[in-house]
Amino acid sequence: MSVLDLARPDIRALAPYSSARMEAQGGTVLLNANESSRPANIPGGDGLNRYPDPQPRALVETLAELYGCDAGRVLVTRGSDEAIDLLVRAFCRAGQDAVAISPPTFGMYAVCARIQGAAVIESPLDASGALDVAKLTAGVTPAVKIVFVCTPNNPTGNLVGMDVLAYLAHELAGRALLVVDEAYAEFSGAASAVSLIDEHENVAVLRTLSKAWSLAGARVGALVAHSEVIGLLRRIIPPYPLPSPCVEAALGALSYEGRRVQRHHLNEILTERARMFAELPHVPGVREVLPSHANFLAVRFDDAAGTYRRLLAAGVVVRDITKYPGLGDALRITIGTGNENDRVLAVLRAGAGA
Incomplete structure (x- = not known):
């Protein structure tokens, strides 16, 4: 089968x-797609008058x-x-x-x-x-x-x-x-x-x-x-x-250079993920941090709704996942830069001490 x-x-x-791009491959005078024959008069406009492959x-x-x-x-x-x-x-x-x-x-x-x-x-x-x-x-x-x-x-x-x-x-x-x-x-x-x-x-x-x-x-x-x-x-x-x-x-x-930069960025994320996974369980109000193989952590809180509001008031936007089955007390936190992750921890610790 x-x-x-x-x-x-x-x-x-x-x-x-x-x-039109599937027809007559290799042509030099392209009059089959009703495109403009002249490029757009904007920065980087060369080629944008033609449909892509x-x-x-x-x-x-x-x-x-x-x-x-x-x-x-x-x-x-x-x-x-x-x-x-x-x-x-x-x-x-x-x-x-x-x-x-x-x-x-x-x-x-x-x-x-x-x-x-x-x-x-x-x-x-x-x-x-x-x-x-x-x-x-x-x-x-x-x-x-x-x-x-x-x-x-x-x-x-x-x-x-x-x-x-x-x-x-x-x-x-x-x-x-x-x-x-x-x-x-x-x-x-x-x-x-x-x-x-x-x-x-x-x-x-x-x-x-x-x-x-x-x-x-x-x-x-x-x-x-x-x-x-x-x-x-x-x-x-x-x-x-x-x-x-x-x-x-x-x-x-x-590209070769792009892949070099990506490897550096990926290593940064993995390092920060490990740090956040280690530090978050010690923040008052955090009930559990779920193990993650992605670039985020799902975190259970004693008061997920209140924690979401405190983070948002401080300018930190995380994902409310309380609507998902089995995650009624959880927020999903993407792993950011070191400074961004420090901000998350600071807001959570300050809220716990309020």
Whole structure:
């Protein structure tokens, strides 16, 4: 059975839109896209009068090298969010199919499913924050076409082992696509699920340059999957997903010098994460700091709402995650610079002594 047998038949049969940039490659007089023939009269405007490549070859090949796969297995998207949306639209029929998630987890899986009219089946994490594999697989009904697993998980920071992912891929073969969200993978030091794709064609991996590569504003993400899945999604992705300046920013970040700077920044974050994990439990009012393999810490407080207000009044914005199941007393604190983290600790200590 092909993994495409899980996809919507109407999407498999869809004739994709052929954009102007796909036509007559190598031409020098471009009169086929109704673009302006003159560049915009703004700083850096050269080239912006032309549509960008649908899948910029240099960026696709660079990401393939970064993630250890063939370029034919990479689809560049506007952040991970677009890849999630494309997957749900390609594999889930409205009113018939479903996705499975393990809350508390990233909210866009459920949002994209509900926009598509697909059901959302929830198999919550266990009390320790670990993925309950038995509960998850037991909840995969014939309607489920996609199972989302976030590792490290947002907002708890826990990691799902490669052995668990391989087991899930095997159990879901012929039944559902396993989508592994590795948005925070660089902070974990763990091996990537991309290595599973050779053996399991029903595995797809989400990656992004928003976190460890400091490009959240550029909105550059990627899906790594079997080439047939990539080909299917290229049928429905908008013709020009990434603006040219965003492509150039990504290539700059992934250059030799960009990678050197990124390694330094990553080491700084890991050092600060360890420091905050060690210091926060000694702050009065902190009930527990959840172990994290990401660039944030989920922290339980005696008074989460009051702590959030005190931090906000001091100009420090953290994430209120009390709406998530099992996290009704928690806030998520992104690891900032050393000075920013000192500010968080100072405000918390001052509030505790008030």
